[in-house]
Amino acid sequence: MKIHDLHAIFLANPSISTDTRKIKENDIFFALKGENFNGNTYTQKALDNGASYVVIDEEKYVANNKTILVDNVLKTLQDLANYHRKKCKAQVISLTGSNGKTTTKELINAVLSTSYRTIATKGNLNNHIGVPLTLLTIKPDTEIAIVEMGANHLNEIEFLCEIAEPDFGYITNFGKAHLEGFGGVEGVIKGKSELYDYLISSNKSVFLNADDPIQLEKLKSFTKKYGFSTTQAKYYNIELINAQPFVNLKVEDIEINSNLIGTYNFTNCCAAIIIGKYFNIELPKIKHAIEKYIPDNNRSQIINTKGHYIILDAYNANPSSMKVALENFQTLDKPNKILILGDMFELGNSSHEEHQSIVDLTKRLNFEKVIFVGENFYRTTTNSLKMQSFADLNAYLKTNSISPKSTLLIKGSRGMALERVLDNI
Structure with a gap:
């Protein structure tokens, strides 16, 4: 099918889905593939769930005239988006x-x-x-x-x-x-x-x-x-x-x-x-x-709970964002500052050096208490508390409560999901 023909179908059904669990009536379902899934196999489910059309790239999954066979579903999605943008x-x-x-x-x-x-x-x-x-x-x-x-x-x-x-x-x-x-x-x-x-x-x-x-x-x-x-x-x-x-x-x-x-x-x-x-x-x-505008979704959220003032910045982290967050936290005129810092991911061969650099920075900034969490921080050299896993952190907090009226910065990469720590603070 030509892109302009697919675009005409899209204009009549202007809503796209790539997840059969979230399909709405008359969505066009694009059967994308990943390392652990093949969207083509969900063709019939998509139609049963209300999809107006299903775009697939494996002929054996053609179900009826509501299935559109293309060479590559991902490329077709990208080409359709570019065509739509131009129009x-x-x-x-x-x-x-x-x-x-x-x-x-x-x-x-x-x-x-x-x-x-x-x-x-x-x-x-x-x-x-x-x-x-x-x-x-x-x-x-x-x-x-x-x-x-x-x-x-x-x-x-x-x-x-x-x-x-x-x-x-x-x-x-x-x-x-x-x-x-x-x-x-x-x-x-x-x-x-x-x-x-x-x-x-x-x-x-x-x-x-x-x-x-x-x-x-x-x-x-x-x-x-x-x-x-x-x-x-x-x-x-x-x-x-x-x-x-x-x-x-x-x-x-x-x-x-x-x-x-x-x-x-x-x-x-x-x-x-x-x-x-x-x-x-x-x-x-x-x-x-x-x-x-008020930030949400774990991005520099301010949370007041149990007398604590918490900056939850657990959406993501890298050495640059961690450094400026720590420097800013150090300047805050707040009592009893505590850091809970999780691993930073996708650093390759620089990982150990960058994690050690953050550890050294926390020492220079002289915070009252620092807790490091994750395999990468666990391998650093520090006198501060180190937890190899989130489970270890949870176990520690169950027996060691945070001092009353503390100010906390919680920051780590998305994979650490440090927002979970709020349940034990």
């Missing part, structure tokens, strides 16, 4: 970076949705499957689509740009994330910069943090750039007032008091501001949108 009037803003992508995406959407009809990536659907699914949520009246792009190896952002064909782009930062896949920090910079490369070669527009020397260098000869800075007069100036604990900033004569913890969230707010300004949104609307 829509929406402008596409793509963003990537080592840290802060999802928070920045949510802030940008909060600001732009005050004046435009927008769609944005749901959760972290930011890979070779998530980006197409996001693009396929663009409606005929959508004006701006905010598309998050994640990557853990070179050429991935380049590929996602070919699907999304963004009109604008922003990179949050370049940090020590997915070092195993990128082969080191230089690989991270090169990989994330593929978004810039696409926009420059397409003569599109870039938003930038002009206080980031890497971004400045990458874009020094490119003219279609719109940036913010705390010091450089040629860019839009935004001032950080403080982060005790929430980011408080000033732009022009307006003060914005966010619900975001830490100075590292300052640039995330700035990105939303500069993009809002580019799209002619008035500052009072920008202020209201940022102040109304």
Whole structure:
């Protein structure tokens, strides 16, 4: 089937599913494959559950005229998304970076949705499957689509740009994330910069943090750039007032008091501001949108429980985000500071060095109590408490209660699922 014919079917049934457990009536089910599953085998179940059509790539699973046989289901999903993107009037803003992508995406959407009809990536659907699914949520009246792009190896952002064909782009930062896949920090910079490369070669527009020397260098000869800075007069100036604990900033004569913890969230707010300004949104609307945004899903959540003040930042972690989180936590004017830190994943040969570096940083910052959790932290050299597994941590907390009225930072990679520790605090 030609893509334009499939697109016509999609327009009549504009909802996609890749999971038969979540199918809604008249969804089109794309039978994707993974290491441990084959979506083709769920063809009949998808139809029984209400799917209008099922897209498959194994002929033996053809059931009736509601099954669409293609050469490759994943490629067809990606091609359909690109075709749909081309047919829509929406402008596409793509963003990537080592840290802060999802928070920045949510802030940008909060600001732009005050004046435009927008769609944005749901959760972290930011890979070779998530980006197409996001693009396929663009409606005929959508004006701006905010598309998050994640990557853990070179050429991935380049590929996602070919699907999304963004009109604008922003990179949050370049940090020590997915070092195993990128082969080191230089690989991270090169990989994330593929978004810039696409926009420059397409003569599109870039938003930038002009206080980031890497971004400045990458874009020094490119003219279609719109940036913010705390010091450089040629860019839009935004001032950080403080982060005790929430980011408080000033732009022009307006003060914005966010619900975001830490100075590292300052640039995330700035990105939303500069993009809002580019799209002619008035500052009072920008202020209201940022102040109304409250993080969730274990991203710098503030939890007050049993007299404790807890910063739950257990959605993810890498050496860069861990470092800024610890430095920010150290500056907070709060009593009885306790750290519960879980392993950081996908660091390859740098894993031991990076975990030891975090251990050493906690010692220099002189925290009252530190508990490290996970195989990687367990192999480090430290006088602080080390737990080899989450089960060990649970056992410890059942017999060793947290001091009353403590301030805790809980942070680790997603695979550690450290939010589970709340049950025992």
